[in-house]
Amino acid sequence: MAVEPNALLKRIDETVEAEHIKFHPLVTEICAGRADTEALRGFARQFFFVGPKPNPRPHCAVYAYAPEGDPDIENLWFGDVLMEEATGSHSGTGHHLRIYFDWCATLGLSDDDMANVDPIPETAAFEQWRYFNAFKGDWIAAIAGIAFIESASAKRNDLIIESFVENYGYERGTDGLKYWEIHASEIEEGHGDIGPAIVRRYALDDYTQNRVWNAVRRSIDLQWLAFDGMYRAFILKDPRYARWQE
16 A cells, blocks of 8 residues: 655665665775775776666666656756766766776776676676666666665765775875765765655555665665675685686
């Protein structure tokens, strides 16, 4: 039975916070300065599939399928999310893939290196999930599946930045740290504004609310799965991942 949209939003927010990716042991290892250069390089190659690589292609599909003329779709999705990811329209940085590669370069990874990375199964699953709802036309599930965890990721990125500066020799405000700083800023937090907006406007029946909830639930699980795989591969050095290890 359908509930008030604010009740659904409260459930989502509580779940996202309780299972926040900032609590993952991979993040703990990085934040403690215990991830060696090899592990950071592995993390850089595989996190590529979690965030930087898919964007903004699924966003474009969402925009194509979403209701025309909706001001929140136009401003919060197209303007704040899609255009920022593709062009750096708000941050003035350019395509976010470019500034991610600038960070990778600090670890000795070239653009060509990154273009030829093979995802581990867990990050491949997350990347494919990023396209799933968008490309089948379920625009509301596609937005819900990314907006709530993306805005929450700013807290994780704050912790990672602090460790990069304290433990790994990075300097704030430099090109090498720009990707993480943008994704820890109010710009990243603002990417989540579209989630509550579309829930309040469109998730009014049981069927739609279930689509929204299941998309958020699956995104949380698959994000954790992706980090689980990176943790096993590059922190625990599990031999199962030998072909992805240096």
